[in-house]
Amino acid sequence: MTSVDQNRLVEILKNLGLTKYEALVYIGLLGIREGSATEIHEISGVPRASVYPALNRLMQKNLVSISHTSPRRYRATPPEEGIGHLLSRIEVNADEAKETLREIHQKPIQKVRGEEELIWSIYGKEHIIDRLVDLIEGAKVDIRLMAHWDLLQGEVADALIGIPPAVKVEMICDRWESERQPHFTVLAEPVQPFRDSIPPPNMAGMFLVDGKQVMVSMGSGDEMPSALFSESAGFVQFFLRYYRFILDWKKQSDQ
Amino acid sequence: MTSVDQNRLVEILKNLGLTKYEALVYIGLLGIREGSATEIHEISGVPRASVYPALNRLMQKNLVSISHTSPRRYRATPPEEGIGHLLSRIEVNADEAKETLREIHQKPIQKVRGEEELIWSIYGKEHIIDRLVDLIEGAKVDIRLMAHWDLLQGEVADALIGIPPAVKVEMICDRWESERQPHFTVLAEPVQPFRDSIPPPNMAGMFLVDGKQVMVSMGSGDEMPSALFSESAGFVQFFLRYYRFILDWKKQSDQ
DNA sequence: CATCTGTTGTAATGATTGTAACAACATTTA
DNA sequence: TAAATGTTGTTACAATCATTACAACAGATG
Incomplete structure (x- = not known):
């Protein structure tokens, strides 16, 4: 060893x-x-x-x-056996903590104010992917996304595949190399916002969930990826419009 | 809170x-x-x-x-999500460690000497139960045991119930309050070694597995339970004989 | 617009705690 | 008796806790 x-x-x-x-x-x-x-x-x-x-x-x-x-x-x-028991204990304790923390989180001890109006930052590739997976798994109505395959591959793609069929998924991406589901709409071809020569991995992406939440990711190569997340109606609407613009533009250039 | x-x-x-x-x-x-x-x-x-x-x-x-x-x-x-991801990381790391440690354990770097001749001590109720569960789950041929229900209830009983049918299980105990399996032989009645008035919980027990391993547990009330475990042939034979003596004695007093 | 007050954010410092590393001593064994 | 084993104590170090000081900023006021 x-x-x-x-x-x-x-x-x-x-x-x-x-x-x-x-x-x-x-x-x-x-x-x-x-x-x-x-x-x-x-x-x-x-x-x-x-x-x-x-x-x-x-x-x-x-x-x-x-x-x-x-x-x-x-x-x-x-x-x-030895490590197994150690780990079991930690897991049991963590589940207990999760439950207690969940109760605290669900019953805030003061009136929560305009939380949804703010824009939150997330730093680091792993963190971004974790949060994307959480976001995708929480979708109830639809998911619209425009992202580079570098960002989608792996856990994010897996999360998307695991989405129940009732949730509509519509994607614009440079390519999609995972399985397709009947409720997926994939427009997989190089699109303008991602065509520039930038060093991989390209972490660019925009995810809109249920028309209420948006997460935008950026960064490439050696630079630390970061993302913005918001439930602010204004922010969401901005990106919904941008998404529709790109979608229309994409459909026209397909003719 | x-x-x-x-x-x-x-x-x-x-x-x-x-x-x-x-x-x-x-x-x-x-x-x-x-x-x-x-x-x-x-x-x-x-x-x-x-x-x-x-x-x-x-x-x-x-x-x-x-x-x-x-x-x-x-x-x-x-x-x-937050605690969940923390825990996932720990679990992934623990699995990795388990694998590496298993390799170390299976390829000892020096000749292992007479390990099976020694008698090993285990202290504390939780530790004893953990090790009993491990012992029971490792059985391949048979399990003979003589134990008090205070020790059997819970995880030990669950482990016994989970034993595959090919493994014969024979028990002498004061009572058995869990489900019975077709391959179980249960002589469940107060037996001499456990009839004394001792403060609960009574941690007395003797477990023989595959005629090769034995674990003996003792302790009650407030005192710290302890157990001995050995693969020493002499030690195992001693308790096998003792077990058979009690078994015969039990069968005669049933007539 | 200048000044004042309160708030925010950062760095430095000291105290505390637990672990690592080592030394010294007591007891047991061959 | 020398070597091995087991125990205790001390010191150094790193990380965290706890506090202080100060600069910069924001907002209110005259």
Whole structure:
């Protein structure tokens, strides 16, 4: 196992609640299945005196068992089980938090004012895609979009495919390389706003959902993608008009 | 929301990777849906100057969006989505770690020596139940057990019910209050070793799997339950004999 | 328009906490 | 008795918490 792998593993285990020493000890112990504190120290690189408290804490986390021999010997819980239980606990807790937070969110403790009039910024490709997926999955009536395939491919396309048939989907894009659904209208050809030579990935896109929400994404190449989201009627109307203009323009240039 | 609830929430969110201030800010913001930094400070109790860096970090975690008004306003990502994505990331990482750790575990880097000759200790009710479930689910031929219902109820019983029919299950217990399966043999009646008056919960139990593994559990009332596990042939044989003795004794006293 | 007041946003600093790293000591074992 | 094992204590460091100071800005007022 390379040092990069190990650093990655240690990082993940730290995010699951282990300290660096605990992670190193557990990884080392898995490599020898079972051993004494001194052996674990040798395999893991953790100072010998620090192996003992680390092992005690790992036992509390059910990742290690002890045999009261002399010297004491330790055994690693297999990772499917050990990590599995750790993760289960986190999931249970997260579900509990989600429920409580949902209640807070649904019963605001003060009158919410003009939230829908504002324009919200989102930064980073992953964040944008996460939020796009959420937006698409929340659609009830229709989705109109104009976007570059660089943005659509992957999770966004999957979300669109998963839309129930009652929701009409209309797209203008340079191309569409995923499956088509009967309720899709795809105008897939190079269109003017996306024809410029810009370095991939091209994150340009405009998504209109239910005539009430709009999300506009921009950015390409090395620059940090960003997006704007709004439920402001004015903002939505602006982009609806723009979309219809492009649609009409597209239909005419098809003749 | 009570202060206990809030502390619990903050604790869970910290385990999902947030700092205390980030958690308080997110919770507070959910309560007002959208607000300025000063409003968030007032609702959350986080010092006003510290709200800003906390909000920036929450934006990086896709839990908050910003509107570049003057003063700036912030909006909370709904918890299903925000927490959901956090958790997904953790799960993906945990699966990756599990896979890498499994490879390490399956290819020990040194010759494993007499691991099966040792007796391993496990402490704490939750840990014992976790390990019992793992043990039961790993059975391939048969399971023989003698245990008190206090220990069996819940996850252990569920695991037993989920055993495939090819695995024979034979139990001696004070009672069995879950469903029975055709491949179960249940001798469910007060038996001598469990008849003493001891404070509930009674964690006594002995589990033999495939004639190769044994786990013995003990403890009751307020005392910390503990268990021993071994694959040592001698240890397993000892308990097999003991089990058969009790079984014979049980069958005779039924006549 | 200049001035004043209050608000917003940022950076710096100090305190606290938990972990990593190391040293010293006590006990046990061969 | 020397080496190994196990325990305890100390120091350094990093991150977070908590607070302070200040510049810039916005709005109100004369």
